Amino acid sequence: MTRQNVRTLVTDEREQLLDGKDGIEAAVVTRPNRAQAVAVGLLALGDVDGASDWFRALTEEWPIYANSKWDSKYEEEPRSPASPGPWSDYVDGLFAALLARQNVEDTTETVYARTTEPFVDELDKREFAHRIDLARSLSSVVLDNDTAEQHLETLEQNVAEHGSDWDRARYDAYTRFVRGLLTDSKSDVLAGIEGLLEFHRDHVASARDADPVQKAVALDATAMLALARCKGMSITVDHEAIPDALNDDEYYPVEG
Structure with a gap:
């Protein structure tokens, strides 16, 4: 039933997004959330090539979409x-760049530059914006700079002092995963991914407003498995909430 629900959502969303549009690149413009459901759903259904087409388009659109919000909120x-x-x-x-295996460094440089602008740490409610620290930590790992541990410590502190149980379940797993990459510890990387799978089970798949793709695929865990293999860690994770292609060297080869 879950697989059929995913197929139905993907078919309907893809048809609506492409209606009147000249290809996938045009279809994702200003609608990356809906397009992401299509990309992730196709990956879950085993259509890796089809998913890659959508992820590649999203790799271009997500930064544009985010930068538009940035400009309206922080430019002046x-x-x-x-x-x-x-x-x-x-x-x-x-995530889209990692799953597309395209423009990873360029996308990451944009993410790191935006999240580390000097004024960001002075913004109101900064201590509650845990995604800033996560984005900094992940992009630091991808770019191989020496700031990842610093950002992880800030993430841990802000989550401990201001986070909810939901935040702790998610970001503690991320922290263990990233530290595992930094120390080349497969056990910690796998434990971090397992923590993200538990977070998905307890907080995402069980949510009343989750769509079939969100219920079926643990996107955090899936993207982190892609990152680990991209960084040269030879691991596989056999779990129903991670698409099989992530463990396949044909699609997500271990690099490095």
Whole structure:
């Protein structure tokens, strides 16, 4: 039933997004959230090539979409609070690049530059914007700079002092995963992914407003498996909430 629900959602959304549009690149413009459901759903259904077409388009659109929000919130004084902000959109752009295996470095440089602008840490409600620290940590790892641990410590502190149980379930798993990459610890990387799978089970798949793709695929865990393999870690994770293609060297080869 779940697979059929995913197929139905993907078919309907893809048809609506493409209606009157000249290809996928045009279809995703200003509608990356809906297009992401199509891309992730296709990956779950085993249509890796089809998913890649949508992820590649999203790799271009997510930063544009996020930058538009950025400009409206932070280009001029007075600046809007840090939370909510465009940070989740930047993270989704990084996920799309990792899953497309395209423009990863360029996308990551945009994410890192935006989230580390000097004024960001002075914004109102900064301590509640955990996605800033996550985006900084993940992009630091991708770019191989030496700031990831610093950003992880800030994430841990802000989540411990200001986070909910939901935040702790998600970001503690991310912290363990990133530290595992930094120390080349497969056990910690796998434990972090397992924590993200548990977060998906307890907080995403069970949510009343989750769509079939969100219920079926643990996007956080899936993207982190792609990142681990991209960074040269030879691991596989056999789990129903992670598409099989992520463990396949044909599609997501271990690099490095």
